[in-house]
Amino acid sequence: MSGALLVLCDHDRGVLAEASLEALTFARDLAERLGAPCEAVVIGNGADTAAADLAAYGAEAVHVAAHDLLTDYGPEAWGATLAQLAEAVDAVAVAACGTDRGNEVLAHVAARLDEPFVANCRSIEPGGDSWSMTRIQWGGSLLEDATLTAGRKVVSVAHHAVEAAPAAAPAAGTVSPFAPDLDPSLARTLVTDRVVLTQGITLSTASVVVGGGRGVGSAEAFAPLEELAAELGGVVGCSRAVTNNGWRPHSDQVGQTGTRIAPVVYIASGISGAIQHWVGAMASKHILAINTDPEANMVTRADWAVIGDLHQVIPAVTEEVRRRRG
Amino acid sequence: MRILVCVKRVPAPGAKINVTADGLAVDTQHLGFTTSPHEECALEEAVQVTEQYGGEVTVLTLGPVAAEEQLRYAASVGAHKLVLVPIEEVDWDPQRTAAALTSAIGDLEATDGAFDLLLFGNESADAGGFQVGVRVAHALGRPIVNGIKGIDVGDGPVTARREIDGGFEVYEVPTPAVLGVKEGINLPRYPTMKGRLASKKAELTTSEQVVDAGGQDRVRLHRPVEQVSETVILGEGPDAAAAVVDVLEELGVLA
Numbered sequence: 358m359s360g361a362l363l364v365l366c367d368h369d370r371g372v373l374a375e376a377s378l379e380a381l382t383f384a385r386d387l388a389e390r391l392g393a394p395c396e397a398v399v400i401g402n403g404a405d406t407a408a409a410d411l412a413a414y415g416a417e418a419v420h421v422a423a424h425d426l427l428t429d430y431g432p433e434a435w436g437a438t439l440a441q442l443a444e445a446v447d448a449v450a451v452a453a454c455g456t457d458r459g460n461e462v463l464a465h466v467a468a469r470l471d472e473p474f475v476a477n478c479r480s481i482e483p484g485g486d487s488w489s490m491t492r493i494q495w496g497g498s499l500l501e502d503a504t505l506t507a508g509r510k511v512v513s514v515a516h517h518a519v520e521a522a523p524a525a526a527p528a529a530g531t532v533s534p535f536a537p538d539l540d541p542s543l544a545r546t547l548v549t550d551r552v553v554l555t556q557g558i559t560l561s562t563a564s565v566v567v568g569g570g571r572g573v574g575s576a577e578a579f580a581p582l583e584e585l586a587a588e589l590g591g592v593v594g595c596s597r598a599v600t601n602n603g604w605r606p607h608s609d610q611v612g613q614t615g616t617r618i619a620p621v622v623y624i625a626s627g628i629s630g631a632i633q634h635w636v637g638a639m640a641s642k643h644i645l646a647i648n649t650d651p652e653a654n655m656v657t658r659a660d661w662a663v664i665g666d667l668h669q670v671i672p673a674v675t676e677e678v679r680r681r682r683g
Numbered sequence: 684m685r686i687l688v689c690v691k692r693v694p695a696p697g698a699k700i701n702v703t704a705d706g707l708a709v710d711t712q713h714l715g716f717t718t719s720p721h722e723e724c725a726l727e728e729a730v731q732v733t734e735q736y737g738g739e740v741t742v743l744t745l746g747p748v749a750a751e752e753q754l755r756y757a758a759s760v761g762a763h764k765l766v767l768v769p770i771e772e773v774d775w776d777p778q779r780t781a782a783a784l785t786s787a788i789g790d791l792e793a794t795d796g797a798f799d800l801l802l803f804g805n806e807s808a809d810a811g812g813f814q815v816g817v818r819v820a821h822a823l824g825r826p827i828v829n830g831i832k833g834i835d836v837g838d839g840p841v842t843a844r845r846e847i848d849g850g851f852e853v854y855e856v857p858t859p860a861v862l863g864v865k866e867g868i869n870l871p872r873y874p875t876m877k878g879r880l881a882s883k884k885a886e887l888t889t890s891e892q893v894v895d896a897g898g899q900d901r902v903r904l905h906r907p908v909e910q911v912s913e914t915v916i917l918g919e920g921p922d923a924a925a926a927v928v929d930v931l932e933e934l935g936v937l938a
């Protein structure tokens with residue numbers, strides 16, 4: 358196998374996903390170490406527009422896959438397309454970003470090619486038949502050094518493993534169409550409808566998150582947290598203990614199985630800081646913990662902490678904010 | 684509806700995850716165990732569907748014999764049949780796990796008939812391979828969609844919703860189908876006393892499977908390096924409010 362390293366580049370109607378550019382940045386370096394060309398793959402509506410930017414990120418070639426079944430997303434159709442292309446160009450490896458979609462498509466590719474698939478790699482040491490890699494477990498709380506022994510390697514790149522950066526010099530980026538042979542039955546898993554919800558500031562984009570955990574005690578007791586969040590132009594987040602109790606919707610949950618937040622400041626109150634919560638909060642620029650327990654993990658990992666009852670501290674903070682604003 | 688749910692027994696670590704001396708597993712000496720959250724929700728969804736439309740829920744796990752604990756728990760919240768594929772090692776690689784589950788599902792379907800729906804978690808909480816469900820679906824020739832946060836079962840195809848940035852995508856998948864479920868699709872119930880008692884009597888079968896290892900091998904587990912920062916204690920109780928707001932002002936979030 359002497360072919361290219363193929364990188365699936367996800368896009369939304371022609372606008373490339375940041376995570377795809379990360380994957381391409383990562384793959385460009387990997388390809389160099391492999392001595393193989395780095396080639397991008399774009400699938401579906403708007404693929405032509407997306408292709409134009411890929412040369413700048415180091416794609417020697419850009420494969421644009423088109424087919425009636427590829428106008429919108431469908432995991433099986435996308436997986437079949439990428440698997441066929443990998444065989445057609447005799448790819449040495451197939452990569453994508455480790456987003457839900459990237460991982461889903463690669464799982465299909467691997468199943469079709471009957472090859473292993475290593476998800477969410479942070480670094481890869483290529484060899485011949487066998488590669489070494491470090492990958493993410495537990496949503497990033499734990500790392501695994503692993504080996505991958507396969508003919509064609511299938512790997513996804515963990516989000517934030519590298520920062521997306523254009524290549525020192527743009528590559529050729531020669532665009533070539535690819536027409537996969539897709540069975541009509543693959544229409545069974547195509548997106549049939551898209552519902553767009555209008556939303557204001559979201560948990561993942563807010564600059565201030567006021568978090569509450571089991572220590573808040575009830576659904577009603579979140580009102581003071583709402584008030585403080587509103588005062589600071591932020592939103593409320595919570596721990597899984599809170600969603601499990603039905604106090605807040607799951608869309609407010611921060612953590613491994615919730616949302617990853619990255620605010621300027623995360624005010625975490627009544628939250629112990631279990632590792633599964635922490636992985637969702639650790640990208641916060643600053644953390645201020647409010648907890649009755651000075652030994653709580655959230656406190657010891659925070660930049661600042663107030664030791665005390667959140668039911669007293671939070672309203673006092675809100676009041677002080679209002680007082681200073683006059 | 685006949686629904687099968689695949690769940691995995693995983694450790695429930697607290698503030699940090701410790702690793703065994705050989706680096707091959709999470710040190711569970713002082714830990715309890717649980718079911719991956721996505722799978723807990725998949726099970727709840729299955730139980731709700733059968734409560735509404737009738738049918739039966741089978742729960743399947745590949746793990747140590749101790750995984751009986753997670754199967755009994757599943758029975759306590761409404762699962763009818765429990766199946767264990769016993770393994771000796773801590774974990775099997777994803778290809779091997781998928782092959783064994785596929786084979787076990789084949790055995791179950793050969794005796795009791797096909798399942799209308801196979802439910803998986805979107806990813807396992809510990810290994811996070813993002814693939815076992817897809818591999819099983821592929822081997823069985825059935826459609827699968829991952830990341831599902833809404834399922835509607837009627838007469839025709841199953842309607843499934845998947846969250847995307849700023850909205851959701853809708854899929855209409857013909858049965859028999861496979862879905863990978865995410866936490867948030869529902870709020871899993873807690874077992875009742877009656878459920879707990881019933882779970883002790885639920886039928887548990889063991890399904891031995893012999894399959895080859897796949898191409899992904901674990902060398903060692905380790906914790907990511909963390910930046911440790913000194914915590915500045917701003918004060919105790921509500922008296923600390925002024926100091927807190929000083930910090931917020933400094934960060935520029937009061938504007």
Ligand SMILES: Cc1cc2nc3c(=O)[nH]c(=O)nc-3n(C[C@H](O)[C@H](O)[C@H](O)COP(=O)(O)OP(=O)(O)OC[C@H]3O[C@@H](n4cnc5c(N)ncnc54)[C@H](O)[C@@H]3O)c2cc1C
Binds near residue numbers: 569633637665668
């Ligand atoms: C696979 C897996 C995935 C998970 N995913 C997530 C996830 O995505 N997000 C998540 O959050 N959890 C997740 N969890 C659960 C996690 O392990 C913890 O159980 C959970 O985060 C605990 O929530 P908590 O901190 O609110 O509750 P506790 O751990 O009970 O902590 C409560 C804290 O509140 C403090 N407190 C109590 N009263 C007061 C008061 N009046 N004022 C101030 N402080 C007070 C206590 O000192 C304590 O520190 C997951 C678990 C597993 C096994």
Ligand SMILES: Nc1ncnc2c1ncn2[C@@H]1O[C@H](COP(=O)(O)O)[C@@H](O)[C@H]1O
Binds near residue numbers: 746784803811
């Ligand atoms: N050992 C196992 N036993 C039963 N189901 C499993 C096992 N491992 C993985 N699964 C299922 O496959 C899904 C995806 O797992 P993974 O590919 O490891 O992320 C999980 O959410 C489970 O539903």
